[in-house]
Amino acid sequence: MNNTISVADLREDYRQATLEIEDVAPHPIAQFDEWFKIACSQAVKEPNAMVLATVNPQGRPSARVVLLKGYDESGFTFFTNYQSQKGKELEENPFGALVFNWLELEKQVRIEGKIQKLSPEESTSYFKSRPKSSQIGAWASPQSTVIESRNLLEERVQSLQAQYAQTETLPRPEHWGGYLLSPDRVEFWQGRTSRLHDRIRYHLQSQGDWKIERLAP
Numbered sequence: 001m002n003n004t005i006s007v008a009d010l011r012e013d014y015r016q017a018t019l020e021i022e023d024v025a026p027h028p029i030a031q032f033d034e035w036f037k038i039a040c041s042q043a044v045k046e047p048n049a050m051v052l053a054t055v056n057p058q059g060r061p062s063a064r065v066v067l068l069k070g071y072d073e074s075g076f077t078f079f080t081n082y083q084s085q086k087g088k089e090l091e092e093n094p095f096g097a098l099v100f101n102w103l104e105l106e107k108q109v110r111i112e113g114k115i116q117k118l119s120p121e122e123s124t125s126y127f128k129s130r131p132k133s134s135q136i137g138a139w140a141s142p143q144s145t146v147i148e149s150r151n152l153l154e155e156r157v158q159s160l161q162a163q164y165a166q167t168e169t170l171p172r173p174e175h176w177g178g179y180l181l182s183p184d185r186v187e188f189w190q191g192r193t194s195r196l197h198d199r200i201r202y203h204l205q206s207q208g209d210w211k212i213e214r215l216a217p
């Protein structure tokens with residue numbers, strides 16, 4: 001292969017910050033909140049973009065980026081098509097993992113836990129808050145299915161635009177809505193020099209009781 005970039009030689013040393021067990025919040029959501037605010041206030045592009053991994057019943061994982069749309073003590077929320085690949089996998093195996101990779105901050109957050117659908121009311125409330133073009137998109141796109149051409153998609157959009165020309169808000173498709181990941185493991189990773197990174201992991205022991213440990217990098 002004629003490749004002028006030596007991938008093996010790409011290397012960064014991380015020196016921006018440190019993470020000590022004594023300094024982290026007792027609850028992982030409070031710690032996430034602290035880091036997320038830093039990511040939002042600094043030049044991180046789309047700080048709410050996260051990788052979501054799911055696993056099918058045969059144990060085969062798949063991963064993709066989705067947008068975080070909310071977080072609180074109960075967990076992390078995102079929205080998607082329930083009939084997509086991730087939706088089908090979650091139907092069969094309701095566990096998943098999230099990864100935030102904030103390279104500009106040399107920080108990573110890994111989250112694992114059970115994923116359940118939000119209530120129809122919560123999904124509808126968020127659906128209605130989206131721009132009309134996104135609402136049309138949710139109806140137009142049979143997410144993760146094979147389509148013959150882009151044209152087909154654009155025709156569907158045009159026909160929906162005509163159908164809903166007089167309406168500001170479309171009804172929410174039943175196959176589109178939110179999920180909540182309730183975390184039982186959350187790891188905060190801070191890049192350090194010479195690959196001796198800081199890793200602090202929260203592990204849920206029982207309701208509200210989080211064990212906090214340092215992991216080797």
Ligand SMILES: Cc1cc2nc3c(=O)[nH]c(=O)nc-3n(C[C@H](O)[C@H](O)[C@H](O)COP(=O)(O)O)c2cc1C
Pocket residue numbers: 046049062063064065066067068078079080081084085086087143144
């Ligand atoms: C920055 C970014 C944000 C995205 N946000 C979402 C999202 O919030 N919801 C979603 O369903 N797909 C989102 N996608 C598209 C997904 O990565 C993916 O292509 C789609 O959900 C289909 O995944 P699946 O076939 O594994 O179910 C986003 C992609 C990128 C790159």
